Amino acid sequence: MLHAQVFVRDANYRKENLYCEVCPEDRPLIVQFCANDPEVFVQAALLAQDYCDAIDLNLGCPQMIAKRGHYGAFLQDEWDLLQRMILLAHEKLSVPVTCKIRVFPEIDKTVRYAQMLEKAGCQLLTVHGRTKEQKGPLSGAASWEHIKAVRKAVAIPVFANGNIQCLQDVERCLRDTGVQGVMSAEGNLHNPALFEGRSPAVWELAEEYLDIVREHPCPLSYVRAHLFKLWHHTLQVYQQLREELAKVKTLEGIAAVSQELKLRCQEEISRQEGAKPTGDLPFHWICQPYIRPGPREGSKERAGARSKRALEEEECGTEVLSKNKQKKQLRNPHKTFDPSLKPKYAKCDQCGNPKGNRCVFSLCRGCCKKRASKETADCPGHGLLFKTKLEKSLAWKEAQPELQEPQPAAPGTPGGFSEVMGSALA
Secondary structure, eight states: OEEHHHHHHOHHHHIIIIITTOOGGGOSOEEEEEOSOHHHHHHHHHHHGGGSSEEEEEEOOOSHHHHHHTOGGGGTTOHHHHHHHHHHHHHHOSSOEEEEEEOOSSHHHHHHHHHHHHHHTOOEEEEESSOTTOOGGGOOOOOHHHHHHHHHHOSSOEEEESSOOSHHHHHHHHHHHOOSEEEOSHHHHHOTTGGGTOOOBHHHHHHHHHHHHHHSOOOHHHHHHHHHHHTHHHHHHOHHHHHHHHHOOSHHHHHHHHHHHHHHHHHHHHHTTTOOOSSSSOOTTBOOOOOOOOHHHHHHHHHHHHHHHHHHHHHHSSOOOOHHHHHHHHHOTTOOOOGGGSOOOOBOTTTOSBOOTTOTTSOOHHHHHHHHHHHTOEEGGGTEEHHHHHHHHHHHHHHSOOOOOOOOOOTTSTTOHHHHHHHHHO
16 A cells, blocks of 8 residues: 555655566556545556556555544545545546445445445445454454445445455355455465465465565565564464564575574474374464454453563563664663653644744744745744845845836947848858
């Protein structure tokens, strides 16, 4: 998912995320944007359409960052805005426009939502069968009933998303909902061979992925994130290697940790030859789905984490800083995170940002500049001198002698046009 506004204004963002990163093996490719403004969405899509096969509008992200930025699933009640966005994109783009949505609790409202998007110009719809409130430990099961109802109500292709952990789930979803395609997120991250119907050893796919990264380099954070997903179950067993994977700074360092995990698993296999896995899941070194803990289990985990932290604080006698704060303190040993020592700023009367202490209007610099410009006033505190500059300009104009317009020379007189031309031709 790319941020439409950043994509429009930042050439480096376009280069790093699309222009220089696409290879033939990526096609067909759909570029997904988050956006909340029709003009910005279409500007971004026009810049991207020559590098992809379709443009998707993300209306399914339920995360807090989407709520703060006002995009994703938090636009699902603004039907007029969404109609304008899809309609304008459908008119202006040379590639199809698609949407990915989450459902409403009511099936009927979800169907009307899908029909509205279809009427506006959406040409393919992906339906995640969860509401925007269903995330993290509250995810629960996705509703295929909602997806089935949408599929029956629209004429455009529909993809289903949710509850896909293995190939059998894909086949069952296609059969039960009648959709034309199935999308998987977490299931595919934990087992990239999901759509092949295989569950290989984790190191097989980890090594294949690292070979691809060497051929097509990408940020190290992406590599680390993928290996955390692939090795998730094994890293619960080998916690020390989990910490090493989190700290390592190079691609070869990450590959070395992955290799060590492979060796540990192979040693374990040789010791357990003939043994069978306990529980419903296979051995941890086999690619397999991750089942999110429910709210009750999650709250127990969080409570455990808090009690552990409390014990650490008792032992240390000081607050235990987060890893991010520890990094900041390494860069600046004098930095403090005590809220009582944090400076308090008076707020701007108009926008709420910190105001300038010496501003004559009691505003922040941005608001002060607008007001001083409008009123042709000065604000020495912000170094804004609109009034002073205007007065100096007027005084300079008054001090200048009146300029006389030069009279055109008569034909034939010295310096006239004919004389100049004649001498030039001679």
